[in-house]
Amino acid sequence: MSGLRTRRLAARRAQRRRARRRAAVVAVASVVTLVGTVTGMISALDHGRGSDRARPEVTHIPSPVPRPALPAPSSSPSKTTRTPAAGPKEPAPPAPGSTPTRTERKRRTDPVTPRLYRHPDSQVLDWVRAHPDDPRTALIASRIADRPAAVWFAEYSPNTIATRVRAVTAGAAAQGRVPVLVPYAIPDRDCGGASRGGAPDLAAYDAWIDAFARGLGSGEVIVVLEPDSIAQSGCLSDADRAARFATLARAGRALKAANPRARVYYDAGHSGWNPPAEQAALLKQAGADASDGIFSNVSNFRTTADEIAYDRQVLDALGGPAGLGAVIDTSRNGNGAPPDGQWCDPAGRRIGRAPTLTTGEARIDAYLWVKLPGESDGCRGAAGTFTPSYAYDLAL
DSSP, X not given: OHHHHHHHHHHHHHHHHHHHHHXXXXXXXXXXXXXXXXXXXXHHHSTTTTTSOOOTTOOOOOOSSXXXXXXXXXXXXXXXXXXXXXXXXXXXXXXXXXXXXHHHHOOOSSOOOSOBOOOSOOHHHHHHHHOTTSTTHHHHIIIIITSOOOEEEOSOOTTTHHHHHHHHHHHHHHHTOBOEEEEOOOTTGGGGSTTOOOOSSHHHHHHHHHHHHHTSOSSOEEEEOOTTTXXXXXXXXXXXXXXXXXHHHHHHHHHHHHOTTEEEEEEOOOTTSSOHHHHHHHHHHTTGGGSSEEEEOTTOOOOHHHHHHHHHHHHHHHOOOTTOEEEEEOTTOTTOOOTTOOOSSOTTOOOOSOOBSOOOSTTEEEEEOOSOXXXXXXXXXXXXXXXXXXXXXXXX
C-alpha cells in the first residue's frame, strides 16, 4: 500500500512540473507576441521612410470609394515661393495693430462668405480612402484631409481647362461654399526650376486664362493668381518682365470680367523675400492695385504674425482702394521657417492655422491652405505627389 501511495505522489509531482513548464512556455510566447506587435506598430509609425515615398509621376492613388466624376485638377507643384540666396535686408516691420481702424475695416459691399470649399478629389483624400487601416490615417484625415485647400491648375491644357475649372466651381456653388483656385501656367514658370513648365508663350497664356475664366461661374471664388510670377521675376529681362506684368494685369481683368464676384489676389512673395516697397512697386506694374489684393507665403513657412505685418506694409506701399486685402498661406507655417533656410520638405515643420475667411485681422482677408500639406517639394517624395510620412509629420 505504501508503495502505491509513493507512486501516486510521484505522479502528482510530475504532473505539477509539466503544468509549470507549459505555463512558462505560454508566458514566453505571450511576451514574444507582445514584442512583435509593439515592434510592428513602431515600424508603421516610423514615418514610413523609404516604403511609402510617392512614386515618380504618380499623381493619384486609386480609391476604393466611388467619387463624383469630376475632371481631375492638378496637384500643387513641388514648390513655389522660395527664399532667394541673398537680397537687400528688409527693415523691421512695426508690430501689427490689434484694433482695426474704420478705414482698415472697410470692406467690399459684397462680403465673402466664411465657408471655404473642400474639393472631393485630392491626393490626400485618395490616400485616406485607400488606407483605412494605416495607423497614420486618423491623424492625417482629421488634421489635413478634412480641411479645405486650394485646387491647383498647373497643366497647360487649353482644350479642357474651362471644363476642369467649372467642375470645381459648380461643386462649390452647389454647397454654397467658396473655392480657392490657383492658375499656374505662366510661361517661364519658376525660372526653369523644379516647377518649370507653363504655357509656351504669353499669347498662348492669354488664351488659356480666358478659358480658365469661362469656368468661374457666377458664385464667390478666390483666385490665387500665379504664385512666384512677380516676386521671382528677377530672372527675366526687363522687356520680358514688363511683358509678363502686362499679361498678369490682363489676366486679372479677364477673371473679374468673367465673374465680378471672383476675388483675385497677386503674388507678394513672403516676408523674407523682397522689401515691402520693392514688392509693391512690382505689384503695381502687374496691375495688383486694380485687383482685390495680394497673397503671401505660398508653399513657404513664415509665421502668420510676420506675414500680417509684411502684407500690411506692402498694401500701404501699393496704394489703391482701401478695400484691398491680403490672403496668407498657413498650410505649413505652424513652427515658422527653418533657421537654415531649407525650403525642400524641411524637418520639424507643422501645419498652421486652419483655413478661414474670418481672421479678425485688419486687411487680412483669409488664411488659406494654398500648398496642400503632405504634397512633397521633392525631397521626402516625388515632387508634387502626396507623401504620407511627410503629411503625418506635419500633422503631429
